[in-house]
Amino acid sequence: MNEAEFSGPLQRGDMSRRLAHSPAGETAIAVQDLTFAWPGGAPVLDIPELHIARNEKVFVEGPSGSGKSTLLGLIGGVLTPARGKVMLLGQNLGALSAAGRDRFRAEHLGIVFQMFNLLPYLSLIDNVILPCRFSLRRREAALAATGTLTGEARRLLAHLGLKDEALLRRPVTQLSVGQQQRVAAARALIGGPEILIADEPTSALDARAQGRFLELLIEECERAQSALVFVSHDTALSRFFTRTIALPEVNRAAQAPEEEGA
Numbered sequence: 446m447n448e449a450e451f452s453g454p455l456q457r458g459d460m461s462r463r464l465a466h467s468p469a470g471e472t473a474i475a476v477q478d479l480t481f482a483w484p485g486g487a488p489v490l491d492i493p494e495l496h497i498a499r500n501e502k503v504f505v506e507g508p509s510g511s512g513k514s515t516l517l518g519l520i521g522g523v524l525t526p527a528r529g530k531v532m533l534l535g536q537n538l539g540a541l542s543a544a545g546r547d548r549f550r551a552e553h554l555g556i557v558f559q560m561f562n563l564l565p566y567l568s569l570i571d572n573v574i575l576p577c578r579f580s581l582r583r584r585e586a587a588l589a590a591t592g593t594l595t596g597e598a599r600r601l602l603a604h605l606g607l608k609d610e611a612l613l614r615r616p617v618t619q620l621s622v623g624q625q626q627r628v629a630a631a632r633a634l635i636g637g638p639e640i641l642i643a644d645e646p647t648s649a650l651d652a653r654a655q656g657r658f659l660e661l662l663i664e665e666c667e668r669a670q671s672a673l674v675f676v677s678h679d680t681a682l683s684r685f686f687t688r689t690i691a692l693p694e695v696n697r698a699a700q701a702p703e704e705e706g707a
């Protein structure tokens with residue numbers, strides 16, 4: 446991906462950047478014939494096909510309640526589809542046991558959700574290092590990057606704008622929402638997981654801080670060659686990404702009956 450592609454805003458009608466298929470490249474995420482409904486509810490998602498390549502930074506947009514978080518839950522393996530497959534790096538998540546899914550997630554997935562889930566009994570640095578305790582691959586990658594796990598945690602935090610020593614020693618419960626968000630992002634990025642999924646992690650920030658955070662997040666994903674899937678209802682953020690997927694356009698459950706087959 447070149448610089449112009451990275452920073453260029455999404456043009457209206459630029460269909461090449463709004464397709465369910467990724468441009469050429471190793472597939473990171475493949476969704477096939479996926480349906481999902483919450484218990485007792487109507488189908489929320491019915492997605493015939495969706496492909497995301499390793500080199501992509503994808504923005505998934507859709508109005509509130511359109512199923513963006515549900516889709517990330519399915520990609521993250523915390524929800525199970527009623528039908529169909531979610532393949533990550535060629536592995537069908539449905540073919541793994543619950544423990545196998547947990548292991549796969551720890552090895553290959555970085556997750557930044559709205560609730561940051563930082564552990565209050567761990568120091569800020571230890572929160573960032575946590576994935577390296579569960580994944581040898583990520584531990585080795587983090588060590589190869591900077592020499593020590595602490596060094597790599599500090600590099601990521603500094604790059605995301607947290608370098609003040611007094612702040613780094615603070616309990617995570619005493620950080621602002623924006624600071625917690627950056628700790629959670631550093632934790633998701635450490636050890637360069639092949640896939641990063643993020644669910645509106647910038648919703649508490651003002652527009653300028655949002656832009657800065659996204660640029661740094663994408664820069665780190667580029668460095669590790671990670672695929673990024675970022676969901677938000679804020680369409681203004683799409684300009685930071687290489688492709689935008691409008692969820693209602695790929696989700697048959699969102700399409701009114703008269704539109705079917707159109």
Ligand SMILES: Nc1ncnc2c1ncn2[C@@H]1O[C@H](COP(=O)(O)OP(=O)(O)OP(=O)(O)O)[C@@H](O)[C@H]1O
Binds near residue numbers: 513516
């Ligand atoms: N735990 C749950 N149990 C039952 N229904 C749920 C649950 N979570 C979400 N839903 C329903 O599933 C649908 C999709 O919700 P989801 O959170 O995926 O949408 P979203 O596009 O991420 O919304 P937002 O932008 O507001 O976060 C909504 O109708 C919602 O009410």
